[in-house]
Amino acid sequence: xxxxxLKIDDLHVAFSTRRGMVEAVRGVTLSVxxxxxxxxxxxxxxxxxxxxxxxxxxxxxxxxxTGGKILFRGQDVTKLRGDDLRHLQGAAMSMIFQNPxxxxxxxxxxxxxxxxxxxxxxxxxxxxxxxxxxxxxxAVQIRDPQTRMNAYPHxxxxxxxxxxMIAIAISCNPALLIADEPTTxxxxxxxxxxxxxxxxxxxxxxxxxxxxxxxLGLAARYCRRIAVMERGRIVEEASPGTLFRxxxxxxxxxxxxxxxxxxxxxxxxxxxEEREGYAAVASKPRPELAHGTPPLLExxxxxxxxxxxxxxxxxxxxxxTGGESVxxxxxxxxxxxxxxxMICRLIDPSEGDIVFDGQSIxxxxxxxxxxxxxxxxxxxxxxxPNESLNPRFTAFDCIAHPLMRLDGxxxxxxxxxxxxECAERVGLPLDLLPRFPHQLSGGQKARVGIARAIACRPRLxxxxxxxxALDVSVQAVVLQLLDRLRREHDIALLFVSHDxxxxxxxxxxxxxxxxxxxxxxxxxxxxxxxxxxxxxxxxVEAIPHIETEPALLGTA
Amino acid sequence: MMTGLGSTMVxxxxxLLSSLPxxxxxxxxxxxxxxxxxxDPAVFFASGPNAGKEEIEQIRKQMGLDRSVxxxxxxxxxxxxxxxxxxxxxxxxxxxxxxxxxxxxSLELTFTALLIALVAAVPLGVLAALRPGSIVDHGVRLFxxxxxxxxxxxxxxxxxxxxxxxxxxAPDPTGxxxxxxxxxxxxxxxxxxxxxxxGDIDGWWAACKQLILPAxxxxxxxxxxxxxxxxASMLVSLGSDFVRTARSVGLSWRKVVVTYALRNAILPxxxxxxxxxxxxxxxNVLVEKVFSWPGVASYALDALLSSDYAPVQGFVLLMASxxxxxxxxxxxxxxxxxxxxxxx
Numbered sequence: 001x002x003x004x005x006l007k008i009d010d011l012h013v014a015f016s017t018r019r020g021m022v023e024a025v026r027g028v029t030l031s032v033x034x035x036x037x038x039x040x041x042x043x044x045x046x047x048x049x050x051x052x053x054x055x056x057x058x059x060x061x062x063x064x065x066t067g068g069k070i071l072f073r074g075q076d077v078t079k080l081r082g083d084d085l086r087h088l089q090g091a092a093m094s095m096i097f098q099n100p101x102x103x104x105x106x107x108x109x110x111x112x113x114x115x116x117x118x119x120x121x122x123x124x125x126x127x128x129x130x131x132x133x134x135x136x137x138x139a140v141q142i143r144d145p146q147t148r149m150n151a152y153p154h155x156x157x158x159x160x161x162x163x164x165m166i167a168i169a170i171s172c173n174p175a176l177l178i179a180d181e182p183t184t185x186x187x188x189x190x191x192x193x194x195x196x197x198x199x200x201x202x203x204x205x206x207x208x209x210x211x212x213x214x215x216l217g218l219a220a221r222y223c224r225r226i227a228v229m230e231r232g233r234i235v236e237e238a239s240p241g242t243l244f245r246x247x248x249x250x251x252x253x254x255x256x257x258x259x260x261x262x263x264x265x266x267x268x269x270x271x272x273e274e275r276e277g278y279a280a281v282a283s284k285p286r287p288e289l290a291h292g293t294p295p296l297l298e299x300x301x302x303x304x305x306x307x308x309x310x311x312x313x314x315x316x317x318x319x320x321t322g323g324e325s326v327x328x329x330x331x332x333x334x335x336x337x338x339x340x341x342m343i344c345r346l347i348d349p350s351e352g353d354i355v356f357d358g359q360s361i362x363x364x365x366x367x368x369x370x371x372x373x374x375x376x377x378x379x380x381x382x383x384x385p386n387e388s389l390n391p392r393f394t395a396f397d398c399i400a401h402p403l404m405r406l407d408g409x410x411x412x413x414x415x416x417x418x419x420x421e422c423a424e425r426v427g428l429p430l431d432l433l434p435r436f437p438h439q440l441s442g443g444q445k446a447r448v449g450i451a452r453a454i455a456c457r458p459r460l461x462x463x464x465x466x467x468x469a470l471d472v473s474v475q476a477v478v479l480q481l482l483d484r485l486r487r488e489h490d491i492a493l494l495f496v497s498h499d500x501x502x503x504x505x506x507x508x509x510x511x512x513x514x515x516x517x518x519x520x521x522x523x524x525x526x527x528x529x530x531x532x533x534x535x536x537x538x539x540v541e542a543i544p545h546i547e548t549e550p551a552l553l554g555t556a
Numbered sequence: 557m558m559t560g561l562g563s564t565m566v567x568x569x570x571x572l573l574s575s576l577p578x579x580x581x582x583x584x585x586x587x588x589x590x591x592x593x594x595x596d597p598a599v600f601f602a603s604g605p606n607a608g609k610e611e612i613e614q615i616r617k618q619m620g621l622d623r624s625v626x627x628x629x630x631x632x633x634x635x636x637x638x639x640x641x642x643x644x645x646x647x648x649x650x651x652x653x654x655x656x657x658x659x660x661x662s663l664e665l666t667f668t669a670l671l672i673a674l675v676a677a678v679p680l681g682v683l684a685a686l687r688p689g690s691i692v693d694h695g696v697r698l699f700x701x702x703x704x705x706x707x708x709x710x711x712x713x714x715x716x717x718x719x720x721x722x723x724x725x726a727p728d729p730t731g732x733x734x735x736x737x738x739x740x741x742x743x744x745x746x747x748x749x750x751x752x753x754x755g756d757i758d759g760w761w762a763a764c765k766q767l768i769l770p771a772x773x774x775x776x777x778x779x780x781x782x783x784x785x786x787x788a789s790m791l792v793s794l795g796s797d798f799v800r801t802a803r804s805v806g807l808s809w810r811k812v813v814v815t816y817a818l819r820n821a822i823l824p825x826x827x828x829x830x831x832x833x834x835x836x837x838x839x840n841v842l843v844e845k846v847f848s849w850p851g852v853a854s855y856a857l858d859a860l861l862s863s864d865y866a867p868v869q870g871f872v873l874l875m876a877s878x879x880x881x882x883x884x885x886x887x888x889x890x891x892x893x894x895x896x897x898x899x900x
Contacts, residue, residue, distance in 0.1 A: 058804055060795070090805030097804075102797040105816055107823075107894055116815075117805040152895045168805060 005073065005208050006032040006055070006093075006176055012067035013047070013054050024050045024063070026232040032176065037202060037209040039219030039240075042229035043255070043471040044442070048212045051229070052178045054078075055210075056095045057085060072176070091121045094169040096198075098181035100161035104153040110164045111137075111149030114171055121172045136167040141197060158332075159190035163197065170201060177202060180212045187331040188498060192542040195222060214471065216259045217544035220244065228252050258476040260501035262528075262543075266483050269476035269505075294358055295319040296492055297343070297460060302352035302362075304338050304516075312338045313516040316352070322459060325486055325493040327503035327524065329539070330513035337464055339513070340496045344380045344462045345369040356460070376406045379458040383465040385445035389437040395448045396433040399423065402455050422451040426481055443474035447481070454485060461485075462494045467502065479506055500543050504528050512536050564891030568884050575880040579873070586872040587632055590865045591625055597645065597863040619645075632869075641873070642866030646859055651870040655852055659874070660745025661732055662844070662851035666836045668767055669774035674829060677779045681786025681825075682818060685794060696787070700780035712773035712846040719769060727765050730848040737762050770847040774840050778832045785828045786821065793821040823894055830886035834879045838871075 013025040025047040032038050042048040053059045055070055057077060070077040072093065080088060097103040105113055114133035115126065122129070130149070137145035140163040153161055162182060169177060179198065183191035199222050202209045213219050219226050220240035227237040228251065235249040247253045258269050302316040313335040320326055328336045342349045345366050354362035356374055369375055379402075382388035389398055399419045403409045409418065420430055426447045437445055446466065453461055463482070467475040483506060486493055497503050503510055504524050511521040512535070520533045531537040598616040616622050620631060635642060641651040684696040706714075719726040727734060732747055740747070740754035748767065751760035793799060794817050802816045841853035852871055859867035891897045 056804055058800055086806040086808070088806070089803065090807075095804045097797060097801065099797060103801045105798040105802070105820070106896060107820055108815070116802070116807055116811065120805060120807050120811075154896045165801070168801065171805070 003034040004031055005034045005036075006030075006210075007071040008051070008055065008068070009071065010068040011051065011054060011065065011070060013050050013059065013063055014066045015063045017062070023066075024232055025054065027068070028229070028232070028234055030227060030234065030237075032208050032210060034175070035203075035206045035208055036225070037199065037211060037223045039223035039226035040210055040212045040229060041214065041216055041219045041226055041255075043214055043473060045231070046229040047232040048229045049180050052095065052180050052210065052212050056089065056093055056178060058095065087121070090117055090174065091172045092174055093176040093178065094172070094174045096162070096165050096169050096177065096179040096182045098184050100165045100182075101153050101156075101158060103165055104161055106153055109150045109152060110156070114164070114168050117168050117171045132171070133167070136171055137164070139170075139201065140164070140167045142167075157190075158186050159194055162186065162194050166194075166198060166201065170205065170207070173205060174207060176208045176210070178210045178212065181214065182211070183218070184214070188500065188542045189331060189538055191218075192544075215544065216244075216255060216472075217261075221544040228255065254473055258472040260472075260499075260505060262501070262504075264501075264505065266479055266505050269479065293321065296322045296324075296357060297494075298355040299343065300353045300355070302339065302342060302349050302354065304335075304342060304347070305350045311350075311516055313342070313349075316513075316516075316518060318511060318518075318521075320460070320492050320494065322492055323486060323490040324509070325495060325507045327507035327510040328494060328496045328513060329498065329500060329503050329510060330519075331498065331539075333515070334513040335516035336496045336513050338516075340380075340462050340464055340494060343494065344378055345372075345375075346380070370405075376402075376456040377459045379453040379456065379461055381449050381453045381461065381463040381466045384469050385442060385449050386437065386469070388449055389445060391437055394434050394436055395423075395428070395440065395444075398437075398448050399433075399451045399455050402452060406456050418455070422455045423447075425454065425485070426451040427477075441474075442470055443477065446470060446474070446478050450478070450481065450485075454489070454491065457489070458491060460492045460494065462496070464496045465498065466495075468497070468499070475502070482506065500528065500539060512539070564888055564897070567891065568887050571884060571887060572880065575883075579876050579880065582876040583633070583636065583869075583873060584629065586869050587629055588625070590868060591628075593863075597621070597865060636873075641870040644859065644867045645864045646862055646867065651866045654855060654867065655870055655874055658850055658852045658855050661747075661849060662837060662853060664732075664746045664748065665767065665770055665774065665843070665849060665851060666833060666840070668771040669836060669840075670778070670829065670833050672771055673775040673778045673782055673832070674825075676775065677782035678786050678822070678825065680779070681783040682790055682813070682821075684783070684787045685790035685821075686813070688791060693787075696783060700783050703776040703778075704780040706776070707842070708773050708777050708840060709842040709846050711776050712770065712843055715769050715773050716846070726769050727762070729766075729769055729846075731850060732766055733759075733763055734766070770843050770849055773846075774836060774843050777840075778836060781828060781832060782825065786825050789824045790817060790821040793817040796820070819893075823890065826886055826889050826893065830882050834875075834882050837878060838875045 008028055008030040011025055011028045012023065014021045014023045016022075028047070028051055030038075030040075030051070040048045040051065050059070050063065053063070054065055055072075055077060057080070059065075065078045072088070077088065104110065111130060111133050114136055115129040118124070118129040118132050119126070124132075134145055134149060137148060142148050142160060142163055148156070148160075153164075156164065182198065183194050186194060195218065198209070201207070211219060211223055216226075220243075224239060225237065226240055226243055227234050228243070228249070229235065230251045236243065236247065236252045238248075243252065244256055247256050260269065297318075297320040299316060299318045302313060303311055304313040305311045316335075316339055318326070328340060330336045338347070341347045343354060345354075345361060345364065348366045349362055352362060353360055356378065359374065361369070361372065361374055364372055393401065396419055399422050400409075400411075400415055403415060403418055404411070409415045419433065423430055423433060428444065428447045428451060432440060432444060437448070440448065449466070466482075467478050470478060479502065482493060485491055493506070495503060495507055507524050509522065510524045510527050512519045512527070512533075514535055520527065520531065520536045522532075527536065528540055531540055596612075598612050598619060598621060620628060623631075632642075639652070641655070643649065644651050644654055647654055680696045680699070684693040687693055703711075716726070716729045720729055733739070737759055740750040740756055740759060743750050743753055747763040748760055751757075751763055794813075796817075798820075799812060799817050802812045807816070838853055841857050843849065844851040844854040845857070852874065856868055856871035858864075859871070
């Protein structure tokens with residue numbers, strides 16, 4: 001049982017940057033037993049991936065192991081060179097990466113790529129390698145493997161690409177597999193299928209696995225032991241149960257609190273000390289709407305067809321009242337982003353109508369809508385806070401831009417006050433306003449994006465996966481901010497997300513989309529607790545919850 | 557994979573059709589430009605400086621220059637429609653015949669130069685990208701800078717000075733072949749190929765020797781863009797996720813660099829090579845002049861200097877058509893090299 005396969009001893013890794021050497025990993029000590037699945041959890045910048053890359057000797061040129069040892073079967077990996085190193089890579093340990101589509105060679109058939117890996121370590125003929133590659137595709141449960149052998153990565157879905165990546169990684173039966181965020185960016189149902197497959201394969205072949213992830217729930221579901229990393233150090237190591245019931249370290253406590261669960265409420269997401277009077281606002285009940293108030297937004301039989309092919313969205317109808325929050329969930333390709341963009345009037349619907357505050361806006365062409373006075377009332381927060389800010393605008397300019405364009409304000413004292421007021425509302429420190437986006441952190445950029453959207457005091461805010469690119473602790477703060485804005489300023493939120501836990505917390509009602517049509521809708525809690533359709537049930541069951549006892553998949 | 561090739565062809569066909577209006581525009585534009593330029597061809601082609609007004613008037617009438625410009629344009633277009641590019645006043649021959657004789661010379665030179673440039677630039681770019689910031693990288697950068705900032709006629713003259721005058725390795729740098737060699741039967745118009753087809757190895761060698769200096773001086777000028785783009789896209793490729801994957805399973809260095817990184821990095825080089833080729837074909841008139849190469853560019857320059865309308869217009873039309881064809885070829889190459897293109 002306690003056969004040590006990998007032992008990392010006081011590992012230090014530094015990167016040379018423009019500002020000198022930066023230590024990414026400072027003294028990590030870790031051991032992995034044969035056949036064990038270890039979770040390595042931390043937020044971005046915690047050094048978890050760097051630890052993985054150092055172990056497989058894949059650090060890029062700027063990174064260097066500056067101290068410590070990585071012993072694999074008693075041999076120090078950091079001192080291997082040439083052929084010894086190549087025998088290690090792939091044959092003894094291999095790696096699975098985030099973003100599977102980019103991790104595969106885009107212009108080489110996947111069968112060849114698997115065969116490349118096999119031929120590197122085995123002296124067999126090309127035909128034999130091809131046959132083995134085919135077997136591997138079967139092992140990772142790719143349908144119709146014979147045809148898929150000649151497929152290119154762009155012809156496969158993200159989940160399929162990750163299976164191919166797994167096939168490459170296990171092609172030479174390594175003893176250790178390091179999976180670096182293997183399911184980030186995949187749909188929640190795909191994520192479950194891929195992770196189950198990975199766990200089964202690891203168990204069947206007796207491979208030890210290190211699962212590097214930012215998702216505590218995911219690690220809890222598959223690992224018996226979890227190590228939590230913060231700023232280059234391991235702060236706590238325990239079984240999932242202990243970790244969630246009684247986290248010892250302050251950082252772990254924060255991380256556990258910020259990870260949404262089936263029962264958590266928005267106000268639970270941060271620890272006591274960070275709450276800063278949030279609870280007082282949250283407990284204020286929403287005023288009852290007077291009977292007969294017309295809905296703020298009414299969407300009737302909306303449909304969108306792109307150039308050719310079937311409809312991306314068909315027969316979509318919904319209503320929203322002022323100050324209400326509605327979640328729009330579904331897997332990628334379900335049409336949720338298309339729908340939200342039509343409602344925002346960024347793209348034109350093919351059929352149907354959108355009525356906002358009693359006015360039909362569905363027929364105003366999207367490119368004309370910026371002249372409409374309703375443009376101010378419907379604003380959007382985009383998914384990627386990095387990509388959606390103009391890199392040549394300071395935070396101030398970003399927030400001032402809609403005020404000048406839509407409110408006709410001129411540069412001056414009044415504008416400055418309005419911008420500062422917006423920044424204060426989203427909790428953005430005023431001294432950050434003159435900074436450019438690249439000088440801000442992810443959470444700060446998200447705040448700028450939200451401040452820009454609320455600058456003109458909209459009545460409907462459409463949010464397209466606003467927290468998908470953020471760490472859980474930042475996500476927690478952003479979610480609280482959104483909830484507070486809704487309560488204080490009566491802004492209606494249309495929240496597009498694939499993260500059901502988040503939707504459950506933030507939204508009064510939820511609409512489940514699949515293939516462009518509504519599958520189910522209803523009051524959020526009821527919908528998630530007792531799904532009416534198989535599809536919704538599948539979605540709900542696929543969410544990794546941190547209460548779940550680890551699925552007993554490993555042989556350990 | 558047939559579908560991929562098929563859709564590439566469809567795309568290519570569509571591209572060809574959509575370029576027709578542009579070609580027409582080029583035709584009209586050059587026609588008008590020639591009329592606007594100062595210089596009266598009738599004066600130029602009159603018997604001599606003492607030619608009388610009457611004689612000039614007669615020549616003008618003969619050339620159709622007495623008619624209004626729109627009228628001339630209509631005549632011109634209908635001639636083009638019948639495949640008649642007009643007659644050169646300079647050589648006295650139909651422009652089509654002149655171009656047909658000279659185009660192979662230009663093409664042979666440009667193809668050879670491009671080949672030399674690619675053979676030199678791609679390895680240089682790869683070497684530079686493998687060790688960015690190293691001596692090799694800086695050396696390649698210096699070489700490229702020199703290649704770009706020395707004008708082709710200067711590098712051409714330098715090459716002649718060293719290899720013909722000092723070392724005596726190169727033959728007399730005039731024309732495609734020395735006057736005493738008997739020409740092979742004309743098949744492709746490319747002398748080096750025609751000699752080979754005719755089985756005349758000595759002749760082939762002579763033609764190659766004539767070709768090498770002008771081709772090298774042309775190539776020097778375009779190595780820079782090709783090497784820089786190779787370096788840049790190779791850097792991207794080497795830093796990409798799939799190269800990391802290749803390294804993670806322990807593929808050999810050669811396989812990682814050539815099969816994984818370079819094959820992906822070469823895609824933008826194909827595009828740039830197409831553009832470079834089109835530019836070289838027309839713009840390297842200086843090389844043709846220095847080496848007395850009987851190509852289309854020097855022919856067009858001579859015509860322009862003597863206000864000979866028809867050859868210049870024919871040349872521009874030829875260049876525009878070649879540009880379209882080269883782009884088409886690049887498109888097809890790209891479609892074959894990159895399986896992703898077909899789905900767009």
